[in-house]
Amino acid sequence: MRLLVFCLLLAFPLQARDCNISFGYGLLISPEQIRIMSNDRTLMQINHDTQLFIKGEWQDLTQEETALVTEYSQGxxxxxxxxxxxAVDGVELGLSAMERMLSGVGSRSQQAEWNELIRETTFQLMSRFVRSGDHFYLAPQSLNELEHFLNGELKPQLNNLARHSFGAVWEALRDTLQHTETNFEQTDPQQWDAMGHLVERINFGLEEKASLLEEKTALFCQRLKELNAIESQLQQRLPQMLAYDVVVEKH
Structure with missing residues (x-):
C-alpha cells in the first residue's frame, strides 16, 4: 500500500544528487514582480523584467545591464x-484522493481528525512550495534538498497519514456494517475492490508526475547553471549584487 501511494516521492533520480547548485534565498514570482527574499523581507526586486531594486533602491541600468536583468528574470x-x-500537483494528487476516500466515512469526530491530519501535511508542503493563482514561491533550497524534503521529511508524514487514514476507513466501515443487516463478508470484498481502483488511480497519476520529474531533473540543473552564469555577469557590472548571491554553486 505504501509503495503505491508514495511512488512519486521515490522518483527523484541520481542526477538530482549530482546537481551542486542551489537557491540561497526565497523567490516569489508574480506577473509583474520577482522578489528575492530572506525571512519575509524583500532584499532585491525586479519589476516588469526590466527594473532592478536592491534594498528598495532603484538601480540606474545601462542598456546591456537591462538586457541581462531581463534574461535573468525570464529565466x-x-x-x-x-x-x-x-511538486504541488504531485503531492496534492495523493492528498485530495485521500480526502475523497474519507468523505462520508466514520463519525464527525473521526472526519475532523482525518481532515486535520491532511491539513497538517499540506501545511508542511506549503512552507516550501506555494502556488496561489499566478503567484509562486520557492523556499531557499537545492535539488538535493528538495529530494531530501520529499523523501526524508514529507514522505514519513504522508506515510503515517496514509496508514492511519486507510486503516481508520476500514475500521469505520466495519463498525457501520456490523450494526446493519448487511453481510460484512459479502460487502467487504466489494469495498476492497473499490479501494483497489482508487489506489490504482492515485498510483497512475503519481507515476506520471514521477516520470515528468525524472525527465526534467537534468534540465532543471542546467537552467540553474545558466542562471548562475547570468547572475555572475550582473554581479561584475553591479557590485552591490554581490551581497545577495541568489544562485549558489558549490565546488
Missing amino acids: LRKFVPEIVGI
Missing part, C-alpha cells in the same frame, strides 16, 4: 513556477 519565471507546480 527565473520559467524555472520557479514549473518546479513548484510539479
Whole structure:
C-alpha cells in the first residue's frame, strides 16, 4: 500500500544528487514582480523584467545591464513556477484522493481528525512550495534538498497519514456494517475492490508526475547553471549584487 501511494516521492533520480547548485534565498514570482527574499523581507526586486531594486533602491541600468536583468528574470519565471507546480500537483494528487476516500466515512469526530491530519501535511508542503493563482514561491533550497524534503521529511508524514487514514476507513466501515443487516463478508470484498481502483488511480497519476520529474531533473540543473552564469555577469557590472548571491554553486 505504501509503495503505491508514495511512488512519486521515490522518483527523484541520481542526477538530482549530482546537481551542486542551489537557491540561497526565497523567490516569489508574480506577473509583474520577482522578489528575492530572506525571512519575509524583500532584499532585491525586479519589476516588469526590466527594473532592478536592491534594498528598495532603484538601480540606474545601462542598456546591456537591462538586457541581462531581463534574461535573468525570464529565466527565473520559467524555472520557479514549473518546479513548484510539479511538486504541488504531485503531492496534492495523493492528498485530495485521500480526502475523497474519507468523505462520508466514520463519525464527525473521526472526519475532523482525518481532515486535520491532511491539513497538517499540506501545511508542511506549503512552507516550501506555494502556488496561489499566478503567484509562486520557492523556499531557499537545492535539488538535493528538495529530494531530501520529499523523501526524508514529507514522505514519513504522508506515510503515517496514509496508514492511519486507510486503516481508520476500514475500521469505520466495519463498525457501520456490523450494526446493519448487511453481510460484512459479502460487502467487504466489494469495498476492497473499490479501494483497489482508487489506489490504482492515485498510483497512475503519481507515476506520471514521477516520470515528468525524472525527465526534467537534468534540465532543471542546467537552467540553474545558466542562471548562475547570468547572475555572475550582473554581479561584475553591479557590485552591490554581490551581497545577495541568489544562485549558489558549490565546488
